[in-house]
Amino acid sequence: MSTLQINRYKELNKLASSNGIVILGGSGDIEIPAGELRQAFAIEEKIYNRSLDGLSIRDAASFYDECASSLSPDTVLIHLGADDLEFFCRSSAEFDECFRSLISRIRKDNKKCFITIISLRDYDSDAVVAKLNTHLSYIAQSEQCEYADISQRRPWNPQSTMKAASFVYSTGFVRPLQGKRPIHDLVKILFCSMQDVQQR
Helix, strand or coil, X not given: CCHHHHHHHHHHHCCCCCCCEEEEECCXXXXXXXXXXXXXXXXXXXXXXXXXXXXXXXXXXXXXXXXXXXXXCCEEEEECCCCCHHHHHHCHHHHHHHHHHXXXXXXXXXXXXXXXXXXXXXXXXXXXXXXXXXXXXXXXXXXXXXXXXXXXXXXCCHHHHHHHHHHHHHCCCCCHHHCHHXXXXXXXXXXXHHHHHHHC
């Protein structure tokens, strides 16, 4: 793991507010412009991107300890596995156990933390990715987490989502992102909007 990036996150955490949303991702997720998207879609909760290029699920629990635990997040979005395809092929059972250990570590600090497991993109219908996503879905179900499927491209109107999000917040809900529809909209905003831009 990158010591430089870990130390940077530790310093940023000293300036951050607690009880927000944490993105725990791997390769590619570090580029998610959480601040800009939060502003564009009028998301009131703080969003902290604590992703690391090359982050393996085997190191995720210790990485969470170092770089996210101090934020005391209310919501954690886990997008891991892209850097573990070979590991998954060698031992899917060990992969599953590592994922469950991460979930257990998050809940050690906050039993009520709202955890969403996000699938890998599988635009090319890769058999290994499809199987890994099936495992992620089962883990989410067994561990009582939300599962967000972004494996395939789906029609999405960002402007419509922007208006809907604005309405939800303006009605005064204390925890609007706890609902199923809002959390899935949040996943689309963070993990699909930039992908859509790149495809144009």
